[in-house]
Amino acid sequence: MSFDNAYESLIDHEDTHWAFGTGFTEALAGVDRDVPDVDRADLAAYCLMLGDDALILSHRLAEWCSRAPELEEDVALANIALDLLGQARLLLTRAGEVEGGGRDEDALAFLRDERDLLNVHLAEIECGPFAGGDFATTMARLLVFSSWKIAQYSRLRGSADPVLAAVAAKGLKELAYHRDHAAQWVVRLGDGTDESHKRMQAGLERVWPFLDELFAPSPVETRLAGVAVDPAELRSEVDGVLDTVLSAAGLTRPADVPAARVNGRAGRDGVHTEAFGYLLAEMQHLHRSLPGAKW
Amino acid sequence: MEVAARVRDPELPVLTLADLGVLRDVTEEDGRVSVTITPTYSGCPALDEMGADLRRSLLAAGFAAVDVRLSLSPAWTTDWISEDGLRKLREAGIAPPSRLGPRSTGPVPLNLTPPSQRVSCPRCGSFRTSELSRFGSTACKALRRCADCAEPFEHVKEI
Numbered sequence: 001m002s003f004d005n006a007y008e009s010l011i012d013h014e015d016t017h018w019a020f021g022t023g024f025t026e027a028l029a030g031v032d033r034d035v036p037d038v039d040r041a042d043l044a045a046y047c048l049m050l051g052d053d054a055l056i057l058s059h060r061l062a063e064w065c066s067r068a069p070e071l072e073e074d075v076a077l078a079n080i081a082l083d084l085l086g087q088a089r090l091l092l093t094r095a096g097e098v099e100g101g102g103r104d105e106d107a108l109a110f111l112r113d114e115r116d117l118l119n120v121h122l123a124e125i126e127c128g129p130f131a132g133g134d135f136a137t138t139m140a141r142l143l144v145f146s147s148w149k150i151a152q153y154s155r156l157r158g159s160a161d162p163v164l165a166a167v168a169a170k171g172l173k174e175l176a177y178h179r180d181h182a183a184q185w186v187v188r189l190g191d192g193t194d195e196s197h198k199r200m201q202a203g204l205e206r207v208w209p210f211l212d213e214l215f216a217p218s219p220v221e222t223r224l225a226g227v228a229v230d231p232a233e234l235r236s237e238v239d240g241v242l243d244t245v246l247s248a249a250g251l252t253r254p255a256d257v258p259a260a261r262v263n264g265r266a267g268r269d270g271v272h273t274e275a276f277g278y279l280l281a282e283m284q285h286l287h288r289s290l291p292g293a294k295w
Numbered sequence: 296m297e298v299a300a301r302v303r304d305p306e307l308p309v310l311t312l313a314d315l316g317v318l319r320d321v322t323e324e325d326g327r328v329s330v331t332i333t334p335t336y337s338g339c340p341a342l343d344e345m346g347a348d349l350r351r352s353l354l355a356a357g358f359a360a361v362d363v364r365l366s367l368s369p370a371w372t373t374d375w376i377s378e379d380g381l382r383k384l385r386e387a388g389i390a391p392p393s394r395l396g397p398r399s400t401g402p403v404p405l406n407l408t409p410p411s412q413r414v415s416c417p418r419c420g421s422f423r424t425s426e427l428s429r430f431g432s433t434a435c436k437a438l439r440r441c442a443d444c445a446e447p448f449e450h451v452k453e454i
Contacts, residue, residue, distance in 0.1 A: 031367055072428035072438070079430040086338025090367070150403050157400070166367035170337055172403065173370060173454050180406045181429065187407055241405055248407050 028093045028163065035098055036160040038227055043161065044099035045118065045220045046228050048108070049268060050164075051091030052119035055109060057145060058084035059283050060123065064138065067129040076181060080142070083174040087167060094163045110287035114277055115270040121259065122148075122210040124267070126275045127203070136189050136196070137203035142182035144207055147241045148214045150175050151234040160226045183245045190249025197250070204246075205254045212258035214238070218268040296321045298356040299330050305344040306433045307451075309387040312345060316375025319366050326359035333366045336434040336454075373435075373453050388417050390424075390439065390450040414450055416441035426450075 035043065061081035068074045092105040103111075122145055127137040153175060156168035189200040215235045221228040246253055265271040286293060299321045300313035312318045312332065320331040330349050334342050346363040353361045373392035376384075381391040393412065409429070415422050421443035428438045429452065436449045 028365065031365055072430070075432075076428060076430035079434055082338035082340070082434060083336060084338070086334070086336060090337065154403065163367075166370075167337070170334075170367055170370040174337060176403045177429065177454075179403075183405060183407055184409065237402075244405060245407065 028090060028097065031166065032162045033094075033097060034162055036227055038160075038224055040098050040100065042220050042223050043227060044095045046224055047091050047095035047098060047164070049118040049218070049220070051088045051095055051108070052117050053123050053145075053149070054084040054091065055088035056117070056119045056279070057123040057141075058082075058088060059279060060127070061138075061142075064129055064135075069135055073135075077138075080178050080181065083171075083178070087171045087174070090163070090167045094161075094167075106287065106292075110284045114272055114280055117272070117276075117280070118268055118270060120210070120213050120267040121273055122207065122214065124276045124279060125207070125210060125273060127206065133206075134199055134203055136185075136199040137206050139182050139185040139189070140200070140203035140207045142178060143186050143245060144211060144214075144238075144242065146175050146179035146182060147238050148234060150179060150241075151237045152229050152231070155229040155233070159228070164227065179241075186245055186251070187249040190246070190251040200249065201251055204251060208254035209257055209259035212256070213266050213268075216266075216268075220268075298352055298358075299328075299349055302345070302348045302352050305341040305348065307384070307389070307435075309383045309389075310376070310380050312349070314377050314380030314383060316377065316380070317345065317371060323358070327362070328353050328358045328360070329362045329364060331364045331366050333371045335371050339434055341433075371454075373451060376451070384451060385417050388448060389436070390414050390417050390448055392451045392453040395453050414439060416444060416446065417448055418446050419444040424448075 058081045061077045061084070064077045065074050065081075068077055088109070089105050092108040096103040096105065096108055122141060125141070127133040127141045128135055129138075150172065153168040153172045157165050157172070159165045159168065186200060189196040191197070192200075215231050215238075217231050221230060243253065259266075262271045299318060300311055302312050304310045304312060304315050304317075307315065315335070317332050317335060318330070319333050320329075322329045330353070332342075332345055332349070342365075349363055350361045372395065374395055376392065384391040393414075409426055413422050414424050416424050419441060421441055423442040424439050425442065426437055426439050427447065431438045431449050435451055435454070437452045438447060439450050440447045
């Protein structure tokens with residue numbers, strides 16, 4: 001069969017074909033869901049940590065849609081956000097299932113309050129397009145985030161939890177081209193004009209204080225040995241990747257001055273930055289105003 | 296199996312789900328069909344449509360009940376698109392992915408320059424094509440342009 005137009009074949013379908021956006025099924029229907037022999041509350045919390053990282057960065061990237069420097073970049077950032085949202089749906093669904101309290105992915109994404117979200121600060125900080133940000137800062141964040149996630153998911157493929165292992169193996173392929181995209185922009189801007197170099201360096205300075213948190217093990221991760229990845233193990237691999245990119249871009253590695261914690265607590269403990277409340281208000285308001293809204 | 300294999304992909308309608316390689320298993324017992332599909336990308340919005348289309352087609356074909364199951368592992372790769380599928384893509388003006396072959400599970404390579412792969416223009420066959428953007432209208436496609444016939448075209452990128 002051949003078509004002059006790739007979409008011609010759609011015409012033969014009945015009207016019911018046009019059902020995009022409604023009737024979404026559960027994300028994990030039919031996946032092998034054996035729960036390993038560990039504390040269920042810990043496993044649920046770990047799934048939330050990973051799911052929230054992906055969900056919140058997905059939201060931040062989606063903010064760029066229609067505001068990026070060029071049309072192709074609108075599409076690129078929206079695509080990357082969509083991949084992360086897909087990963088988040090699987091992880092939040094797993095969290096709800098392991099928790100056993102009947103909360104689904106929507107309840108977890110839209111009905112939890114700030115203190116119950118467990119993402120790292122790097123995912124939530126404002127890096128543009130709004131106040132305090134710049135496209136270069138967003139690329140700096142995406143480079144650091146995806147380099148860290150690649151190191152984490154590579155190891156998570158061997159997790160004793162079959163769902164986490166499967167999500168990691170699949171997500172890894174996506175993260176690989178997210179990192180390439182960010183790295184290529186960092187090189188292009190760092191090795192570009194004086195102005196682009198200056199702004200790329202400033203972007204790195206903005207995100208660097210949030211690096212330290214990525215490698216600090218939370219008690220949940222420590223207790224879940226065999227299921228969770230120890231973040232402290234990831235540091236040298238991530239540092240190596242970042243140094244390679246920075247050196248190709250002619251940029252200077254910022255000094256390692258970690259952002260202050262609140263009584264030793266940060267994102268994994270549900271303690272967030274000031275910008276986070278605004279993010280959640282925008283992300284959750286529709287579902288909270290009109291619960292279960294569909295269109 | 297035949298009914299399920301004929302269902303088309305909602306976003307690449309020139310391909311059937313079997314061509315795309317997302318149809319992993321079909322079993323039947325006493326008129327109850329169980330179909331297993333795998334997502335192409337984690338966030339692929341077409342997945343729910345595929346499930347709904349499969350359910351509708353199988354019910355219309357007279358089966359009493361249909362279960363659509365999702366399998367995440369092993370993860371989908373463009374290597375699972377059939378030879379027939381590659382040909383149909385090319386005929387529809389979409390450059391098909393090249394074959395990747397077995398890959399290592401070692402470190403993920405970092406690419407600091409865009410890939411300089413050889414992709415031929417689906418309209419004129421020229422290899423003088425360049426990537427405009429790695430991200431296109433759907434998660435699975437990149438945008439390219441042909442330097443000889445000047446046509447922009449889509450390319451199903453290798454994953």
